[in-house]
Amino acid sequence: AQKVTQAQTEISVVEKEDVTLDCVYETRDTTYYLFWYKQPPSGELVFLIRRNSFDEQNEISGRYSWNFQKSTSSFNFTITASQVVDSAVYFCALSVTPGGFKTIFGAGTRLFVKA
């Protein structure tokens, strides 16, 4: 069975601090995709990144970076120099190819960034 665990329910930081959101996934499939989405207070989920299981390269996009480690089944997300606008709920998701590319979301981590 596939599963995504985001153990941190809520994180609170002060602006300009770095913060890492953890994501641990479970799947027996060798081909899968991992995603991060952001859900701001407005409610619409916004795509941040996609990674396939064959690409373990870390990625940096501005203040955002992602660390994918197959050995620990983790796909962690770091925000450097956090800003108030980063306050949102962040979801990690797993899509597996057998069975029609079903997407499983984690429970989410709510990030509060205080000024």
Place this chain on the structure above:
Amino acid sequence: EAGVAQSPRYKIIEKRQSVAFWCNPISGHATLYWYQQILGQGPKLLIQFQNNGVVDDSQLPKDRFSAERLKGVDSTLKIQPAKLEDSAVYLCASSTGTGLDEQFFGPGTRLTVL
């Protein structure tokens, strides 16, 4: 480019009543998804269409929920009859291809069942 449209944005009904939600995906997107997001949880996939065919509906409570995607464009999700535990936000999303692609989400419909 217009985003995913959903209506209504809010709905309050009594238990055992019926309700329907509408979704218009981004033009040209072949895949459409309906998710249920209960407060404090991540979205749970209810049904996934590719064009007007169902790819996955394994988590759709088929005794009360139904969905269709006419002509491979708009979609409606219906609940009949509603239960208290159906209170949630119903999210529609679309993507260009399969479930491996980036999904674009609509604003959701918040359903309250009293």
